[in-house]
Amino acid sequence: MMSEITGYREEVQTIKTAILRAQYAAAKSANAQQLQLYFAVGGYVSANTRNGTWGTNALKTISEQLRKELPGLRGFSTTSLKYMRIFFEAWSAPGDEQAFLDSSLVSDESSDGGLLQIRHLQVTNSNTCSLDDFLAIGFTHHRYILAGAKTLDERLFYIHKCAFEHLSVEALKRSLKADDFHHQGEVSNNFLSTLPKGQQALRAIATFKDEYLLDFINVEELGVRDAEDVDERVLEQGIVQNIKQFIMTFGRAFAFVGNQYHLDAFGIDQYIDLLFFNRDLNCLVAVELKSGPFKPAYLGQLSGYLRILDDFERREHENPSIGLVLCKDMDKGFVDYVIQDFTKPMGVATYKTSKDMPRELLDALPPIDDLRMLLERSDG
Structure with missing residues (x-):
């Protein structure tokens, strides 16, 4: 029996590797979908708050109602909605630069309820940071990069560094504080x-x-x-x-x-x-x-x-x-x-x-x- 068990070690490792790869791909895909959602919601919030369409307490009201209708929902507090707006505005038109990402948000007036259509993000003007880099890191990483790096080149540097070196949030904060760029x-x-x-x-x-x-x-x-x-x-x-x-x-x-x-x-x-x-x-x-x-x-x-x-x-x-x-x-x-x-x-x-x-x-x-x-x- 022992020899039979040891004889399947290679097969176990093969299946184990496939599982880990699938889990990594699923996590990576989930992260990309989350960023695309946040970018779309951020654009929707930006369009309605910057032009005065919504009142001053709109984000708080929307956040509270979302949590009532979707019990257990996380990541959509009033502060988080503001972060999503920053995320959209920074990457759709960072400063005087051409938009780094094409818009993934469309408010479709012909659809019931003004549907948010979330399309795949595309990098428009970068030779130093790929779309894979951008989508590989979490929203919290993006938040700290946007807060700590002011120019487009700096932000792309830290995004690539996080993706390439698999930096934790704490490691990213140290890198920003050390001004590695x-x-x-x-x-x-x-x-x-x-x-x-x-x-x-x-x-x-x-x-x-x-x-x-x-x-x-x-x-x-x-x-x-x-x-x-x-x-x-x-x-x-x-x-x-x-x-x-x-x-x-x-x-x-x-x-x-x-x-x-x-x-x-x-x-x-x-x-x-x-x-x-x-x-x-x-x-x-x-x-x-x-x-x-x-x-x-x-x-x-x-x-x-x-x-x-x-x-x-x-x-x-x-x-x-x-x-x-x-x-x-x-x-x-x-x-x-x-x-x-x-x-x-x-x-x-x-x-x-x-x-x-x-x-x-x-x-x-x-x-x-x-x-x-x-x-x-x-x-x-």
Whole structure:
């Protein structure tokens, strides 16, 4: 009997995969239908509230009546109806741009009751965000994107990022707060001249940002009484304690290898602050933490680490290792100038910790113990 059971493992996995794919397709289809419905309702609300057809309490009355006639209905509160109006107005004509989506709403006067006809949405003018991207993310994601990103290019960036990286709402909020759109591809680097493959260099440039928001590091919680007395070990301790959040901040496809990673070449002990592996780049990524402003000597130190990694740690199928200096401050023009003399692929970026954030923003963050409890629950 046991051999018979084990003999069907492949068949079970085949059926299981089909079920999961069908569930994913159903969820994706349901989300698309919901967005199309919300877009249509938003257009209907917009047409009747902006021209004064409805009174001031119309949305509240409509919401209450809907819940009476459809018990258990969720998502159609007065506030939600206003969000749907924002959703329609933003995407049917965002600012001075040509409409991003064609109108999916028609008020058919010849039909009984003025029927809302919900047609499939179509993207009209984007090379960076597909309709699949747009329909793949939930309405809550769209709400936060519309509230936090003001230009069309920004919004399309975050929609694609959410769809491609499968960001949760909380991860999206972190990305918006870190202003990832304006920090993409701006890291000071020498990738184009040091990486052998042009596509690999462009991928590396897109992977790293010019500034990282490490707002999860609370120096007071780490036992530092004087906020100015924050050295590399304190930063490293905070990052390692919150490595899950650091990787989410750092970007997708990073796997943590270790901190104070030991290198032993020619009998000389050396230690890399943080070592990662990036699956998209297929390479080791060494990160050096510096508590003060940038110094050219940091590049020399990191270049030596990368040489040892490539000669003693890198595997045959992997690409050349990449290094990143994370420092408190830098003159970008100066860094761009001196980094070109190095033959190992490296970048330099800055960071901010909790002590660098405005007081009002810090007060709005949950206590660090609550964050840890949430992380522990999500790991369970």
